Amino acid sequence: MLGRDHALSGGLAFTAVAPLLHVTGVHLAAEIALTAGAGVLPDLDEPGSTIARTFGFLTGAFAWIVHKISGGHRKGTHSLAGVAVMTVASLAAGSWQAGARATGGRPELWWHLVPAGLILALLFSAGFRALHIGGHHGDAAGIALAALVIWKGWDVVLVTPRNVPVLAVCVALGMLAHIAGDMCTHDGCPLLYPLSRHEFGLLPEPIRITTNKLAEHWVVSPLLLAGLAYFLWRDAGFSLTAPDHLAGRLSRRHHHVPHAEVACRASSTG
Numbered sequence: 001m002l003g004r005d006h007a008l009s010g011g012l013a014f015t016a017v018a019p020l021l022h023v024t025g026v027h028l029a030a031e032i033a034l035t036a037g038a039g040v041l042p043d044l045d046e047p048g049s050t051i052a053r054t055f056g057f058l059t060g061a062f063a064w065i066v067h068k069i070s071g072g073h074r075k076g077t078h079s080l081a082g083v084a085v086m087t088v089a090s091l092a093a094g095s096w097q098a099g100a101r102a103t104g105g106r107p108e109l110w111w112h113l114v115p116a117g118l119i120l121a122l123l124f125s126a127g128f129r130a131l132h133i134g135g136h137h138g139d140a141a142g143i144a145l146a147a148l149v150i151w152k153g154w155d156v157v158l159v160t161p162r163n164v165p166v167l168a169v170c171v172a173l174g175m176l177a178h179i180a181g182d183m184c185t186h187d188g189c190p191l192l193y194p195l196s197r198h199e200f201g202l203l204p205e206p207i208r209i210t211t212n213k214l215a216e217h218w219v220v221s222p223l224l225l226a227g228l229a230y231f232l233w234r235d236a237g238f239s240l241t242a243p244d245h246l247a248g249r250l251s252r253r254h255h256h257v258p259h260a261e262v263a264c265r266a267s268s269t270g
């Protein structure tokens with residue numbers, strides 16, 4: 001599958017689950033872009049891939065290391081174990097960043113923002129690159145967006161009852177969408193790698209997709225775009241009818257607004 005379609009499938013995956021996470025508005029936009037970038041993350045095991053070329057020599061060398069560690073292209077990073085490793089890494093980076101933010105106004109903790117910042121810069125820039133957004137300026141836009149999101153803390157908004165930073169959810173969703181996409185191609189994915197090298201597929205062999213052929217351009221891409229448009233429309237409608245779940249929960253957490261007042265505010269705006 002092309003990087004473009006992997007990125008689209010990542011964005012689609014986030015829009016599909018956004019209502020469950022109560023993510024709306026500007027958070028929704030940032031998280032869709034983040035998950036689109038995570039949609040090309042598994043191909044970091046291939047030094048020639050879109051994401052590996054994001055920051056030239058730096059990401060190229062990193063991809064070469066990932067290629068060696070993960071056992072080659074479409075091995076470790078295309079398995080459930082690979083998703084778990086990357087998700088835990090982003091969870092750790094997000095939690096570390098959130099910890100520094102919580103202490104507030106302590107500039108000596110700036111380096112707590114570095115791991116999450118690097119992940120965000122990579123994912124945003126790779127996503128833009130895969131979607132051909134911004135051309136040569138796409139990488140600069142990705143870095144700028146990463147800085148903005150880190151500064152605002154949009155990547156460490158807690159979205160589940162278990163208080164997981166949304167960054168980790170984006171990484172897991174994007175990678176799973178990528179793997180599902182590759183499972184629709186002829187090769188399949190070794191989900192249980194390194195325990196087993198068996199390659200799992202999602203579609204019967206005759207209708208599997210060949211990368212960069214007519215079916216991908218005229219069936220897969222339009223379907224992904226249509227799905228993305230539908231879920232965006234649904235999510236936007238959702239945010240109009242049930243405003244500010246996230247803001248309500250955050251203000252409750254930080255300012256201890258009584259439940260009754262929040263409910264009252266929500267009903268008055270709805």
Ligand SMILES: [Zn+2]
Nearest residue numbers: 042043078182
């Ligand atoms: Zn792949």
